[in-house]
Amino acid sequence: METSGAIIQAFIAPLVIGGISAVLGALISITDKIVNNYGDLVIDINSGKRELEIKGGAALLLTLAENGIFIPSACGGRGSCGACKVKVVSDIGPHLPTETPFLAKEEMADNIRLSCQVKVKENFQIEIPDSLFNVKQYEGTIERIVNLTHDIKEVYVKLPEGEEIDFVCGQYGQFEAPPYNKIKTPTQRAYSMSSAPSDKNHLEFLIRLVPGGIVTTYVHERLTEGQKINVVGPFGDFNVKDTGATMIGVAGGSGMAPFKSIFNHMTDTGEIQTREIWYFFGARTKDDLFYLDWLNELDAKYEKFHFVAALSEPQPEDDWEGETGLITEVLARYLAERVDRTQPVEGYLCGSPGMLDACMAVMRQFDMREDKIYFDKFA
Amino acid sequence: MKMSPEYTKAQANMQPGVITSDGFLGNDERPIVEIIADDEAEMKRASLEFDETVALMRHLLNESRKGLGEPVTVDGKWIVQAFEARGFLASPFEDGIFRKINAKVTLIHEGEPTEHSILYSDLSLHLIEKRHFFQGKGGSFRISPAAIKRVLFAD
Structure with a gap:
C-alpha cells in the first residue's frame, strides 16, 4: 500500500506543480498584456x-x-x-x-x-x-569575400536589384549576423564602408576577426558567397571636409576601410591631384599590411599624395626597409620634419578608441586643433 | 549548493541575451557557486594565487593597449593584442561597469607564437579578481586555471 501511495504521489506531485505553474504563467501573461498595454x-x-x-x-x-x-x-x-x-x-x-x-x-x-x-x-x-531619414535596411547578397590578411576579410555586398544607396565616404553601415550557436537573435555591428559612393549598387566592408566577437566570428567562419545578409545604413558624420586643408589620415588594420573609400572617391573627382594628403598606416609585421600595391601606385602617380606604412615589429624575413615603430611615433616624426604645418591641417582617424586617443595626443602636441581632427569612435 | 539571492540574480544576468548575446556560462549548467568552487580547487592544485594571476593579466592587458590595436610582444614571452569597442559592459553581479576591452595573450616559444593563448576582457578580470569566477565551460571568455598556468606561468 505504501509503495502504491508513493507511486501515486510521484505522479500527482509533478502534475499539481505543473498545473500551478501553468496557471501562474497564464496570470503573468494576462497581467503583462493589461499592465503593458499602452494602446x-x-x-x-x-x-x-x-x-x-x-x-x-x-x-x-x-x-x-x-x-x-x-x-x-x-x-x-x-x-x-x-x-x-x-x-x-x-x-x-x-x-x-x-x-x-x-x-x-x-x-x-x-x-x-x-x-x-x-x-x-x-x-x-x-x-x-x-x-537618419535616409537610413534603410537592405537585404544584400554576398558577391565576393577576399582574405586581405590572416584576420581581415574584404566583404563585397550586392544590394537588391533596382536598389541604390547614397552615402558619403567615411560613413558606416550595420552588418547583421543571423542567429547561430547560442546566439538566439540577429546581431548587428558597425563597419565603415570601404566602397566608393559612386558604386551605388554595392557596399564593401573590411572586417577584422575579433576573438569572441559575434559578428566577426560569423563573417570569418560561416559567411559564404551568394548568401543573403541584412545591412542597415548609412550612418555617421565622419567625412572629409571640403576645405582644401592638408589631410593627415591615420589608420591601422580594418581602419583602412574609410580611407579606401575616400581615396577612390578623390581619384574619381580629381581632388587627389589638388589636395595635400598624408596617409599613415600602421601594422605589426609585413603580413599585416594590405593594399600596398594600390597605395604605392597612388603615391607614385600623384605628387600631393604621400603614403607612409610603418611596422611596429618587423620580422627578419620581412626584409622591411620602410618606417618602423608605432604609428604614433612615425606620425610625430613626420609632423616634426616632413609635413608643411604652415598650411591649414586636418586630422582624419580610424581605429580603436585607444589608437584614436594616442593619435590625437600626438596631433595636439603639434598644435593641430582638436576641432579639426575627425573620427568615428565606434572601433 | 545553495546560492544567495545575489548569486541567483547574477546567474540570471549571465544567460545569453541579458548582458551579452552569448552570455557568460557557455554550455555549463552548474550553479555558479559550484563553478567557482571547482575553479578555486583547480587554482589550488595548480599552485596559482589569485592576486598574482590577476596582477599579471592586468599588466598584459595594459601592455596590449600600447599596440594601438596591433599585436605587441611583451617581455619576450607573449604576443598580446587588444580589441577595443565602444561602450561598457555591466557586471552580472551588478557591481560595476567595464570598458569593452579584450586582450588575447599568446605564449611565445623559441621566438615563435604557439597555439596556446587565452582571451579575456576587463570585465573577466573583475569577475576573476572579485568573485573567483572564470565563466562557464564552453563560453567564449572561459579561461580554465590550467590554461592560465600553461600560458602565463609556463616554465
Missing part, C-alpha cells in the same frame, strides 16, 4: 516632419526600427554601446541608471536619452538628425 500612441519626429502611429510598450529604439527609422546601435539594444542617443522633447521622467554611464552632463541636461532603454508609454516628441 495606440504617436511619436512625433522633428516637430511634425514624420509622425508614427505605434503600439506602446516597447523600447523606443525597437519601435522606431519597426517603423523604418533606424537609430545607430552597435550592441543591438542591450544598453552597452551608448550609440543610440536620441533627444526626447517630451517629459518622460528622469534618466535611468542604465543610461547615465553613457551620457555627459550636458547631454542629460539636453534630454538626450538612450533609445534602447526608454520605453514608449505615452505620446513622444523626439528629435533626430535629418540624415
Whole structure:
C-alpha cells in the first residue's frame, strides 16, 4: 500500500506543480498584456516632419526600427554601446541608471536619452538628425569575400536589384549576423564602408576577426558567397571636409576601410591631384599590411599624395626597409620634419578608441586643433 | 549548493541575451557557486594565487593597449593584442561597469607564437579578481586555471 501511495504521489506531485505553474504563467501573461498595454500612441519626429502611429510598450529604439527609422546601435539594444542617443522633447521622467554611464552632463541636461532603454508609454516628441531619414535596411547578397590578411576579410555586398544607396565616404553601415550557436537573435555591428559612393549598387566592408566577437566570428567562419545578409545604413558624420586643408589620415588594420573609400572617391573627382594628403598606416609585421600595391601606385602617380606604412615589429624575413615603430611615433616624426604645418591641417582617424586617443595626443602636441581632427569612435 | 539571492540574480544576468548575446556560462549548467568552487580547487592544485594571476593579466592587458590595436610582444614571452569597442559592459553581479576591452595573450616559444593563448576582457578580470569566477565551460571568455598556468606561468 505504501509503495502504491508513493507511486501515486510521484505522479500527482509533478502534475499539481505543473498545473500551478501553468496557471501562474497564464496570470503573468494576462497581467503583462493589461499592465503593458499602452494602446495606440504617436511619436512625433522633428516637430511634425514624420509622425508614427505605434503600439506602446516597447523600447523606443525597437519601435522606431519597426517603423523604418533606424537609430545607430552597435550592441543591438542591450544598453552597452551608448550609440543610440536620441533627444526626447517630451517629459518622460528622469534618466535611468542604465543610461547615465553613457551620457555627459550636458547631454542629460539636453534630454538626450538612450533609445534602447526608454520605453514608449505615452505620446513622444523626439528629435533626430535629418540624415537618419535616409537610413534603410537592405537585404544584400554576398558577391565576393577576399582574405586581405590572416584576420581581415574584404566583404563585397550586392544590394537588391533596382536598389541604390547614397552615402558619403567615411560613413558606416550595420552588418547583421543571423542567429547561430547560442546566439538566439540577429546581431548587428558597425563597419565603415570601404566602397566608393559612386558604386551605388554595392557596399564593401573590411572586417577584422575579433576573438569572441559575434559578428566577426560569423563573417570569418560561416559567411559564404551568394548568401543573403541584412545591412542597415548609412550612418555617421565622419567625412572629409571640403576645405582644401592638408589631410593627415591615420589608420591601422580594418581602419583602412574609410580611407579606401575616400581615396577612390578623390581619384574619381580629381581632388587627389589638388589636395595635400598624408596617409599613415600602421601594422605589426609585413603580413599585416594590405593594399600596398594600390597605395604605392597612388603615391607614385600623384605628387600631393604621400603614403607612409610603418611596422611596429618587423620580422627578419620581412626584409622591411620602410618606417618602423608605432604609428604614433612615425606620425610625430613626420609632423616634426616632413609635413608643411604652415598650411591649414586636418586630422582624419580610424581605429580603436585607444589608437584614436594616442593619435590625437600626438596631433595636439603639434598644435593641430582638436576641432579639426575627425573620427568615428565606434572601433 | 545553495546560492544567495545575489548569486541567483547574477546567474540570471549571465544567460545569453541579458548582458551579452552569448552570455557568460557557455554550455555549463552548474550553479555558479559550484563553478567557482571547482575553479578555486583547480587554482589550488595548480599552485596559482589569485592576486598574482590577476596582477599579471592586468599588466598584459595594459601592455596590449600600447599596440594601438596591433599585436605587441611583451617581455619576450607573449604576443598580446587588444580589441577595443565602444561602450561598457555591466557586471552580472551588478557591481560595476567595464570598458569593452579584450586582450588575447599568446605564449611565445623559441621566438615563435604557439597555439596556446587565452582571451579575456576587463570585465573577466573583475569577475576573476572579485568573485573567483572564470565563466562557464564552453563560453567564449572561459579561461580554465590550467590554461592560465600553461600560458602565463609556463616554465
